[in-house]
Amino acid sequence: MGIRLTGIMDPRSISSPNATLLSRLTKTSAEAIEKALEGLGVSDAQALHLIDLPDEELPALLAAASSLRDRHTGATVTYSPKAFFPVTNLCLDRCSYCTFRHDPGSPAAWTMLPEDVRQVANRAAHMGCIEALMCLGDKPERAFKSYRATLSVLGHETTVSYVAACCAIALDEGMLPHTNAGLLSREEMISLRPLNVSLGLMLESTSPRLRERGGAHFSAPDKDPGLRLEMMRQAGELRIPFTTGILLGIGESIPDRVHSLRAIAELHQRYGHIQEIIVQNFRAKSSTKMAATPEPESFEIARAVAVARLMMPSMNIQVPPNLNPYDLRLFLQAGINDWGGISPLTLDFVNPEAPWPQITSLRATCASEGYALAPRMPVYPEYTGTEFIDPALRPAIEAQQQREGAHHVGIHA
Numbered sequence: 001m002g003i004r005l006t007g008i009m010d011p012r013s014i015s016s017p018n019a020t021l022l023s024r025l026t027k028t029s030a031e032a033i034e035k036a037l038e039g040l041g042v043s044d045a046q047a048l049h050l051i052d053l054p055d056e057e058l059p060a061l062l063a064a065a066s067s068l069r070d071r072h073t074g075a076t077v078t079y080s081p082k083a084f085f086p087v088t089n090l091c092l093d094r095c096s097y098c099t100f101r102h103d104p105g106s107p108a109a110w111t112m113l114p115e116d117v118r119q120v121a122n123r124a125a126h127m128g129c130i131e132a133l134m135c136l137g138d139k140p141e142r143a144f145k146s147y148r149a150t151l152s153v154l155g156h157e158t159t160v161s162y163v164a165a166c167c168a169i170a171l172d173e174g175m176l177p178h179t180n181a182g183l184l185s186r187e188e189m190i191s192l193r194p195l196n197v198s199l200g201l202m203l204e205s206t207s208p209r210l211r212e213r214g215g216a217h218f219s220a221p222d223k224d225p226g227l228r229l230e231m232m233r234q235a236g237e238l239r240i241p242f243t244t245g246i247l248l249g250i251g252e253s254i255p256d257r258v259h260s261l262r263a264i265a266e267l268h269q270r271y272g273h274i275q276e277i278i279v280q281n282f283r284a285k286s287s288t289k290m291a292a293t294p295e296p297e298s299f300e301i302a303r304a305v306a307v308a309r310l311m312m313p314s315m316n317i318q319v320p321p322n323l324n325p326y327d328l329r330l331f332l333q334a335g336i337n338d339w340g341g342i343s344p345l346t347l348d349f350v351n352p353e354a355p356w357p358q359i360t361s362l363r364a365t366c367a368s369e370g371y372a373l374a375p376r377m378p379v380y381p382e383y384t385g386t387e388f389i390d391p392a393l394r395p396a397i398e399a400q401q402q403r404e405g406a407h408h409v410g411i412h413a
Helices: 021-022 027-037 044-050 055-075 114-126 147-155 159-172 185-193 225-237 254-271 298-311 326-334 359-368 391-402
Strands: 076-086 133-135 175-179 198-200 240-246 276-280 337-341 373-375
Touching: 021 055, 027 044, 027 055, 044 254, 044 298, 055 298, 055 326, 076 114, 076 359, 114 159, 133 159, 147 159, 159 175, 159 185, 175 391, 185 198, 185 225, 185 391, 225 240, 225 254, 240 254, 240 298, 254 276, 254 298, 276 298, 298 326, 326 359, 337 359, 359 373
Parallel strands: 076 133, 076 337, 076 373, 133 175, 175 198, 198 240, 240 276
Antiparallel strands: none
16 A cells, blocks of 8 residues: 555645645754745755655655646656667676676576567557667676677677667667666767667766775776766766666665765756656665665655755656555655656566556556656657757657657657
């Protein structure tokens, strides 16, 4: 059964938390909420206070976040109909919570062949999927000689070159690629830009402690937060629509979460290219080093979502629905406006134990909170203009525009 906080009014019936909710706040909390409702974003000190509010003050925080979301994105919540292409699950990094990566020779290791990509893309497009999510391990050619031989057989020297070829296949089948390939150089992003409407890289956390011995990223050199922020900065210079986010529960502190959100906000303020932020919760998996690590609680996630909304009022903010099937109403109340990618065809290969929600069920959940559910492209409408989209992709975007129901997927002419 989902968790619902009593005392939270329908956010469409109020422009701010009501008097009853405000009366439960301390002066510091009330001042922070009032500042947030001005729509200019809260300070780090206010965010640190709000993200750690006691339970009795939480309804006012969620009501404020929900009000800001409605002001900026209205009564529609979106999702991206997608197919998940796990191009390869070989990976240089060894994160302590990951079950996606494998070594060559493992029975669970794979690299998709071009015909596999085409077959999935063809089926997905016929099922109404728009996004081709290219997801893969980080630079496996740096770690595995046998994989370099595989790339050579496929006609490529690097994984990024091969991913580009996979993106071209997906485009040919009528889909729009979005690639999450780990750390990319400026030159690699330039090569992928004509083939991807957006790119992604989870920041996860700015905490340097996670790279220390015993930390979740100790054996993951490409999870260095400085390197990831630099890639995001370069993506901004290149005018690439970008998806990023934070991962809760991997050893970071509460202040680390605010610091990570601020780092993203500052990049977006400078370059304007962060199209969405994912607030994702760690899920413990039995075969990993972090199998016994406690998972974040529902209200803990909701606090992070609400504070992200208050820090960045106009940002597109999502929580993966398959990782939180019993808390969807709570996160709607906390201020999300998007559910991310959902596939009618493929698994979430990073979290295969967590099935995607049925769209009919998700639509009913949204409706129960007063929101319509609508599909979108993997690039948000405010980024479909000429500044952020490579000219080579214009025909593919226009083709989506012309398809039946294109007015529902948020495309700018």
